[in-house]
Amino acid sequence: LSDRLTTVFSSLRSKGRLSEADINATAREIRVALLEADVALPVVKDFIAQIKERAAGAEVSQALNPAQQVVKIVNEELINILGGETRRIRFAKTPPTVLMLAGLQGAGKTTLAGKLARWLKSEGHAPLLVAADLQRPNAVQQLQVVGERAGVPVFAPEPGSGVGDPVNVARRSIEQAKHAQHDIVIIDTAGRLGVDAEMMQQAIDIRDAVTPDDILFVVDAMVGQDAVNTAQAFMEGVGFDGVVLTKLDGDARGGAALSVRHVTGRPIMFASMGEKLEDFSVFHPDRMAGRILDMGDILTLIEQAEQAFDAQQAEEMTQKVLKGENFTLEDFLEQMMMIRKLGPIGNLLGMMPGMGQVRDQVSQIDDKDLDRVAAIIRSMTPGERANPKIINGSRRARIAKGSGVTVGEVNSLVTRFFDAQKMMRQMTAGMPGMPGMPGRR
Ligand code: GDP
Ligand code: MG
The missing domain is CATH 3.40.50.300 (P-loop containing nucleotide triphosphate hydrolases)
Structure with missing residues (x-):
């Protein structure tokens, strides 16, 4: 299955354009959102046609999945239409x-x-x-x-x-x-x-x-x-x-x-x-666009994802997750850092493959703890990070000393890591297909 997904991803990537199926699927959602927002039907039809045209020509984004990308286009286009030619009052040359x-x-x-x-x-x-x-x-x-x-x-x-x-x-x-x-x-x-x-x-x-x-x-x-x-x-x-x-x-x-x-x-x-x-x-076109789409949160998330998301880094991570292999403590740390970079927005993590698993772990850790976790992992040898199974009692004691924490904290981190790894394996094994895996092509 993971091979197949990899193929899907790479075929999408090689095309370099959003696929019609992707666009149509999202366009349907947009259509419903617009009708629910009481946009008149003929207007909805015109607008959707316009969106499809624009989306069809759009390059596949590195940081967003196709649905997110179409939503982004819709939002931009809405702002465009609502705000095109925004103008103030036209004052007369001779008053009044x-x-x-x-x-x-x-x-x-x-x-x-x-x-x-x-x-x-x-x-x-x-x-x-x-x-x-x-x-x-x-x-x-x-x-x-x-x-x-x-x-x-x-x-x-x-x-x-x-x-x-x-x-x-x-x-x-x-x-x-x-x-x-x-x-x-x-x-x-x-x-x-x-x-x-x-x-x-x-x-x-x-x-x-x-x-x-x-x-x-x-x-x-x-x-x-x-x-x-x-x-x-x-x-x-x-x-x-x-x-x-x-x-x-x-x-x-x-x-x-x-x-x-x-x-x-x-x-x-x-x-x-x-x-x-x-x-x-x-009038603020951007606020109105958000209100019409009722996707303000989604759009904010997309913006933040774009800013904070290192596409290359995520790509490598995805490949690892997809192959279901060697999720190391190094990766764990890297993912946690990425999560931190994105800010305290749990939902965002759903956008990234494999991140959901780490999120559950990280949600129990606040910012200060994250520094300690990072310190613990950095106190490990490369061998320990790559293969945490070898971290026995004496190694734990050494790591605790090196990072200035208690052995209990090291234990808890290692346990959390194994949980995340296990969940990740389960996910990779039982991956249902695209919907649950919105992140990457
Ligand atoms: P007109 O018949 O077009 O002159 O409308 P009015 O100015 O008399 O407004 C009709 C009613 O709508 C009044 O009760 C206003 O107080 C109310 N109204 C007008 N603008 C707003 C608004 O932006 N929000 C709310 N909640 N009520 C408004
Ligand atoms: Mg009046």
């Missing part, structure tokens, strides 16, 4: 810069207006909030509360002036901004629960009246699959330049981010994650 918020009712526009205003103010701007949502009875008042909290004035139709016309309010707000020297105008607009022609027309009329520098489409990350249809409707209707994802403090996996980005081609600019005005940040 006009920002218009569009989106369904409840998406978080009014809340976002306050967050943007507060943030821009902290960046040294003098924003003006504009209440152009005259649809809902309390909308103006809600914006006024938000504005007060942000310390930013709100432009609204005068009380008693009857129901204002939102287009007119928006238009007049620009005059007011120029007059009062506001360099940024943030226009909060009305939404409906669903996409609706009248609402869209109103947004278009406001747009045409004030020609915004940026229209931001605000979308609730919790809506999941629906995000695609809503985004498309707004894209075709009023159009927009950037996207803001809200309610990211909820348990949404963030598939909406990928869907909206993919379908509209517009960058995601900001993230809103709470009801408080400070729960707001520029």
Whole structure:
């Protein structure tokens, strides 16, 4: 069996490319992860196709197994797509810069207006909030509360002036901004629960009246699959330049981010994650990619493995393990050192062949102990390290003295080593095949 595995490994290596079977197997997992993250199905299909294409051209990595490598490509590609063309607000050459918020009712526009205003103010701007949502009875008042909290004035139709016309309010707000020297105008607009022609027309009329520098489409990350249809409707209707994802403090996996980005081609600019005005940040593609894949841990592990993993060293170790021969105390020490280099992450060890066995031993040893273990092994002669069976009582006493530990500690180390060796033999004998042996080609 081990011969066969060796053949599989070497054939993979000689090909130098990820195999289609490897890619397909991992792509299936990715597909499920994306669907579970509420990425819209057509988007998933496109994305997977894109990944397969890229993975097919990828060189086989020395440090990662094929599945890990595909996951890594997926992560990179996700970050690429989510973050491509990340950009800040487009400021007007002649102030005021006009920002218009569009989106369904409840998406978080009014809340976002306050967050943007507060943030821009902290960046040294003098924003003006504009209440152009005259649809809902309390909308103006809600914006006024938000504005007060942000310390930013709100432009609204005068009380008693009857129901204002939102287009007119928006238009007049620009005059007011120029007059009062506001360099940024943030226009909060009305939404409906669903996409609706009248609402869209109103947004278009406001747009045409004030020609915004940026229209931001605000979308609730919790809506999941629906995000695609809503985004498309707004894209075709009023159009927009950037996207803001809200309610990211909820348990949404963030598939909406990928869907909206993919379908509209517009960058995601900001993230809103709470009801408080400070729960707001520029959008971080890498965090979102991790959230969508829900593989943050795996990805961290992969990164660390890549950094700390000496591919050559591991290769030699693997060959030894595969041959099931001569696992020496030297190897034991080497593996423990490698484990230490990787840090206190037990899971990572599953990535490396044979390491699982050593991990169980090492998990009982803390960092300080590891130094003692190393000292013990270094106090042995090369012959003893290569063939620990010869370590009898008098040798143990000598080793203990040489390394400054008790004979009991030497005994315990030798016992642990034999346990690891035994487990390793068992593993080599009963190796079930690739799944349990994820490490190497
Ligand atoms: P609008 O209809 O688009 O103006 O949406 P609102 O700004 O009025 O927000 C609708 C509801 O969602 C309000 O209860 C907000 O407090 C809440 N909300 C807005 N943004 C967030 C967010 O990022 N996280 C959470 N948890 N709630 C939010
Ligand atoms: Mg509102």
